Amino acid sequence: MMLGKTAGGLFWMFRYLERAENTARLLEAGWRIALTAADDEGENEWESVITTAGIKPGYEARHDSYDAENVIDYLLRDQGNPSSVMSCIAAARSNGRLVRTALSSEVWEATNETWMVLKKALARPVSERQLHETLMLVRNRSSMVRGALHGTMLRNDIFSFSHIGTYVERADNTARILDVKYYVLLPSMAHVGGSIDNVQWDVILRSVSAARSYRWLNGGEMSPLSIADFLILDLRMPRSLAFCQLKIGESLARLEQNYGQRHPCHDLARRNAERLEEVTIEMIFDEGVHEFLRACITDNATLAGQIQVDYRFNE
Amino acid sequence: MTDAKPCFDEMLVGGDRARQPYEAYFRWFQQENIKDLRRKSTQAEEFFRRIGITFNVYGQDEADERLIPFDIVPRIIGGREWAALERGIEQRVRALNAFLHDIYHRQEILRAGRVPREIIARNAAYLPEMIGVNPPGGVYTHIVGTDLVRTGENEFYVLEDNARTPSGVSYMLENRETMLQMFPELFAKLKVRPVGNYPQMLRRSLAACAPPDPGNPKPCIAVLTPGIHNSAYFEHSFLADQMGVELVESTDLRIEDGRVAMRTTEGFKPVDVIYRRIDDDYLDPLTFNPESLLGVPGIMDVYRAGRITIANAPGTGISDDKALYSYMPEIVEFYTGERAILKNVPTWRCSEPDALAHVLENLKDLVVKEVHGSGGYGMLVGPAASRKELASFAAKLRARPGNYIAQPTLALSTVPVLTKAGLAPRHVDLRPYVLVSPDRVEMAPGGLTRVALRKGSLVVNSSQGGGTKDTWVLGD
Numbered sequence: 001m002m003l004g005k006t007a008g009g010l011f012w013m014f015r016y017l018e019r020a021e022n023t024a025r026l027l028e029a030g031w032r033i034a035l036t037a038a039d040d041e042g043e044n045e046w047e048s049v050i051t052t053a054g055i056k057p058g059y060e061a062r063h064d065s066y067d068a069e070n071v072i073d074y075l076l077r078d079q080g081n082p083s084s085v086m087s088c089i090a091a092a093r094s095n096g097r098l099v100r101t102a103l104s105s106e107v108w109e110a111t112n113e114t115w116m117v118l119k120k121a122l123a124r125p126v127s128e129r130q131l132h133e134t135l136m137l138v139r140n141r142s143s144m145v146r147g148a149l150h151g152t153m154l155r156n157d158i159f160s161f162s163h164i165g166t167y168v169e170r171a172d173n174t175a176r177i178l179d180v181k182y183y184v185l186l187p188s189m190a191h192v193g194g195s196i197d198n199v200q201w202d203v204i205l206r207s208v209s210a211a212r213s214y215r216w217l218n219g220g221e222m223s224p225l226s227i228a229d230f231l232i233l234d235l236r237m238p239r240s241l242a243f244c245q246l247k248i249g250e251s252l253a254r255l256e257q258n259y260g261q262r263h264p265c266h267d268l269a270r271r272n273a274e275r276l277e278e279v280t281i282e283m284i285f286d287e288g289v290h291e292f293l294r295a296c297i298t299d300n301a302t303l304a305g306q307i308q309v310d311y312r313f314n315e
Numbered sequence: 316m317t318d319a320k321p322c323f324d325e326m327l328v329g330g331d332r333a334r335q336p337y338e339a340y341f342r343w344f345q346q347e348n349i350k351d352l353r354r355k356s357t358q359a360e361e362f363f364r365r366i367g368i369t370f371n372v373y374g375q376d377e378a379d380e381r382l383i384p385f386d387i388v389p390r391i392i393g394g395r396e397w398a399a400l401e402r403g404i405e406q407r408v409r410a411l412n413a414f415l416h417d418i419y420h421r422q423e424i425l426r427a428g429r430v431p432r433e434i435i436a437r438n439a440a441y442l443p444e445m446i447g448v449n450p451p452g453g454v455y456t457h458i459v460g461t462d463l464v465r466t467g468e469n470e471f472y473v474l475e476d477n478a479r480t481p482s483g484v485s486y487m488l489e490n491r492e493t494m495l496q497m498f499p500e501l502f503a504k505l506k507v508r509p510v511g512n513y514p515q516m517l518r519r520s521l522a523a524c525a526p527p528d529p530g531n532p533k534p535c536i537a538v539l540t541p542g543i544h545n546s547a548y549f550e551h552s553f554l555a556d557q558m559g560v561e562l563v564e565s566t567d568l569r570i571e572d573g574r575v576a577m578r579t580t581e582g583f584k585p586v587d588v589i590y591r592r593i594d595d596d597y598l599d600p601l602t603f604n605p606e607s608l609l610g611v612p613g614i615m616d617v618y619r620a621g622r623i624t625i626a627n628a629p630g631t632g633i634s635d636d637k638a639l640y641s642y643m644p645e646i647v648e649f650y651t652g653e654r655a656i657l658k659n660v661p662t663w664r665c666s667e668p669d670a671l672a673h674v675l676e677n678l679k680d681l682v683v684k685e686v687h688g689s690g691g692y693g694m695l696v697g698p699a700a701s702r703k704e705l706a707s708f709a710a711k712l713r714a715r716p717g718n719y720i721a722q723p724t725l726a727l728s729t730v731p732v733l734t735k736a737g738l739a740p741r742h743v744d745l746r747p748y749v750l751v752s753p754d755r756v757e758m759a760p761g762g763l764t765r766v767a768l769r770k771g772s773l774v775v776n777s778s779q780g781g782g783t784k785d786t787w788v789l790g791d
Contacts, residue, residue: 004578005567097367097543100552101562105366112367157580259581311580315566 001259002102007161008313009099013092013111014165017142020088022173024138026053027075029206031131033199034068045203046071052180052207055083068128076134077122085138086122089115104152107145114141157258160251161311167251168304171244172297177207178231179293201227208239228289229281241296242276248303249273255311263310268303275299322726323467324740325390336393336789339505344388349737352387355497356733359385362496368489368549384782385490386732387497390743390764394508394791397760400463400471400747403656405756406647408459408749411478411634413650415455419445419630429645433666437717438639439687440632442595444602448619450628452524452753457590457626458517459749460484460762463657465728472658472725473643474744478627478634480592483783484748485550487763488513488557490785506790508760514557516750516757517590523752524624525587534587536560537577539568541593541609551592565593570613575623588624595629637686637720638664660725666717674721675712678705681721683712696773698724727773730784732766742767744775745786761786 030049046066050059055074058081063070078084082091093115100108118141126134153159181204201222205211214222214230233242249269256262275295284292308314326337333341360382363369369380392400417423418441424430435441460481462474491510495502518536525534540551542564555562567577568586576583591598597609604610617623633639641662647655663670663681674681683695695708712719729740747762764784765775775781 001579001581001584003561003563003567004580005564006561007580094543097548097552101556108367109365113365116364255580261581312578312582315578 002157004312004314006099006102007157007311008308009095010102010158010161011165011168011307011313013095013099014162015169016088016092016095017111017145018166018169019083019173020085020092020138021142022169023053023075023083023085023088024135025209026177026207027072027131028135029203030071031068031128032206033203036199043067048180050074052177053083054176055081069125072128072131073125076126086118089118102158104148106148106152110141110145110148114145117141157255160255160258163251164248164307167244167247168300168307170239171241171248171300174208174231174239174241174244175293175296175300177204178228179290179297182228182289182293198222204231210237210239213237225281225285228284232284233276233279233281245269245273245276252307263306265303265306265310268299268306272296272299272303322740322742323465323470323728325465325728325730325743326388326738327731327740336391336396340389340391340501343501343504344738349733349735352733353735356385356387359387359493359497362493363489366489368485368553383486383777384768385493386741386766386768386782386784387494388731388733388738388784389494389787390730390745390766390784391787391789392761394789397788399656401758403471404461404463404747404749404758406651406653406656407461407473407476407643408456408751408756410643410647410650411459411476412453412455412751414646415478415628415631415634416453417650418633419448424646424649427649429649430639430642434636434639434642435633438633438636440595440630440636442630444615444619445628445630449621450524451526451621451624454524454626454751454753455628455631456634457521457524457628457751459751460746461749463745463747464725465743465745466726467728470658472660474660475637476634476640476643477746479594479632480627481746481748482547482550482592483746483763483765484513485553486783487748487759487761487786488553490763490783494785505787507787508790510759510761513748513759514554516759517554518558518560520750520752520757521588521590521624521626523754524626526621526624528587531587535585536588536590537563537586539563539565539589539591539593541597545592547592554590565597565609565611568611568614570611570617573617573620573622575611575614575617586623588626590626595632598625598629637662637684638666638717641720660722663721665712665719665721670721671712671716674719675709678709678712680724682724683708683719683721686718686720696724724773730764730766732768732782732784739770741770742773742775743784760788 026049030045034045043066046068050056050066050071053075059074062074062080074081074084076085079087081087093111096103096108096111118138121134121137149162181200201224202211204227205214208231210230214227218226230237231240234240235242235246237243252266252269256266326333326341328334363382363385369382414424418425418435425432425435456478458481460477460483462477463471464474465471487510521536522534536558537560538551538555540548540562542548545551552562561577563577568575569583571583574585575589576585593609596604597607599612599615600607600610601612602615614623618625641659641664643659644655647653663674665671665674674683679697679700681697683697685693695704697705700708727742727744730743731738732741743764743766745762745764747758749756749758764786766782766784767773767775768782769780
């Protein structure tokens with residue numbers, strides 16, 4: 001048992017930590033492709049990064065063009081952008097303060113230190129030359145928090161709500177990346193077959209830190225269908241939709257067992273999981289990738305909303 | 316405020332010989348390298364930042380989260396010195412509790428004419444809603460932070476009683492934690508009495524004050540905080556965490572079936588004891604401040620029905636009144652039948668015409684405080700004030716004499732702090748934390764030492780540039 005507010009604070013703390021990492025990863029992938037693309041395509045790529053992050057209206061209200069400097073600043077430091085790395089880390093820490101009593105001192109100190117370190121590192125605009133190093137820092141810091149979580153926290157309801165936050169955010173992120181880029185995976189596009197496609201495929205994989213693991217599993221062969229399969233249905237891939245659903249399901253099952261109480265969110269989670277268990281990637285392509293991903297994003301959000309109600313996050 | 320007269324230094328006699336409690340420490344210090352020790356100071360600051368022990372200063376947007384400076388030279392109190400203090404504090408705290416019970420019941424002390432009625436009647440902190448109410452276990456002041464100053468070898472004065480919601484105990488605990496990490500060798504050498512079990516003592520003490528319920532051997536305790544923007548939020552979360560109890564805001568609470576209950580992931584669960592860190596005004600919008608967003612509507616009804624313990628009890632704030640303070644020697648004598656062990660600072664109540672005349676005549680030598688003020692705000696320190704400041708304060712005094720009391724400027728004792736040039740004396744005070752439950756009064760040995768870091772300054776408040784030191788009570 002814990003306060004509903006605390007459960008909500010944990011959920012959001014770990015959502016924001018995950019989002020900070022995702023924003024950093026997206027930025028890194030976009031930056032790589034912008035570097036290798038021709039001039040005008042570079043701008044297109046930055047625009048697509050902003051679209052993927054789901055923050056296009058905010059960006060366009062702030063900047064007129066999609067050049068590297070603006071995009072990097074908006075994604076890393078802009079406090080007006082709720083998904084910027086700095087905003088996310090500040091929100092994660094603020095939620096961490098709120099739930100301080102539920103965290104081990106290691107987790108709290110790692111979170112607080114991350115905030116201090118990044119506040120310093122992001123005090124001034126980050127140039128392209130410093131970008132790689134800064135992104136490494138973000139990744140290292142969030143790994144420290146995650147390590148502290150796994151190494152020091154009791155496996156009770158606190159852990160479950162933290163996990164649910166992480167995987168709800170991650171599922172949302174993977175689905176969005178695929179939804180923005182799915183057209184490059186469509187068979188009708190594949191026959192174009194040039195190196196651009198390969199680069200686009202690579203960007204998708206890099207956005208979810210899966211370029212190397214995908215190649216390992218596929219012996220260096222790349223195909224749009226197997227990339228989609230990997231990111232949607234492969235349970236070995238820790239950022240795939242199926243994996244995220246599995247983890248959310250496990251955490252909810254543990255809560256059900258701990259509390260001895262089943263809620264509407266348990267049925268919703270079951271339904272979301274079933275959809276992924278019963279399909280093949282071919283079926284998804286036949287019925288429409290975009291429609292499938294939109295449904296995943298909506299259902300994931302509905303589930304998150306139901307969890308908040310069932311466990312009384314708010315008054 | 317600065318001083319010229321020599322004051323009692325707790326470490327050094329004649330500038331080079333250590334007083335008895337400091338002998339071992341001073342021997343150790345003389346063999347240390349100042350530069351290395353200064354480095355330890357920097358380390359301590361990093362440690363505090365990482366654990367997030369910061370406070371917010373009201374009215375300063377920029378300095379959102381600030382650290383209270385920490386000085387690494389401990390303040391050391393001998394075992395016998397402490398035992399005497401302990402007796403005096405316990406006597407005073409027991410008298411305070413008896414006084415609070417009395418003024419909310421038969422008012423014997425008013426009938427006996429030992430304390431004038433106006434002191435109670437005119438005081439906004441006196442809550443008529445508490446008349447005739449019996450707090451569970453009969454305890455009003457569950458936690459007291461008695462502020463003490465020293466002026467000589469055996470001269471201690473109580474400066475304030477702080478029976479409302481004394482803060483700062485997290486600093487006492489984290490200061491010790493830091494010192495243990497930085498100077499383990501000193502703790503091996505000196506027998507320093509531990510303070511680390513304070514959260515367990517607090518938990519036990521609060522539990523002992525729970526409403527009697529034979530079917531419930533483990534009462535549910537919660538710390539009630541105004542939220543993460545409060546200047547003492549760190550302390551609220553720290554204490555809840557260390558005690559292993561929930562940290563709640565008023566939005567987590569509501570009244571269900573005549574009990575105070577908190578919203579949990581498994582529904583609403585009853586709470587037995589609330590250690591509240593919000594003021595009386597914000598407790599219950601139905602009873603007190605209807606504008607308040609902080610309170611729990613109806614909590615006072617549950618309280619009056621004896622089904623929740625609120626620590627400290629509503630209405631205890633009256634004992635923080637500085638006019639009432641001047642009557643403490645009478646109060647101690649009235650309820651304990653003994654003379655007060657700890658001295659009061661002589662106090663002129665400006666509401667009395669003779670006293671006002673004396674204060675106006677000697678303004679430049681006196682400290683003048685608002686009766687309801689705290690935190691060092693709104694006070695005049697005569698010797699440090701300019702002629703213009705004195706004149707404008709005199710006008711305020713004439714306009715509302717009842718709002719002020721005046722005290723002589725005491726020659727507060729000093730304890731050295733570490734500066735670039737080595738040790739330098741700075742003025743200190745001491746706030747021990749006292750826990751009251753139906754069966755005992757207890758305190759962690761020592762407390763929080765606050766130190767005025769500016770040379771000659773007598774103002775130790777953290778909001779005015781004060782710092783803290785670890786306080787060692789020796790087990791001799």
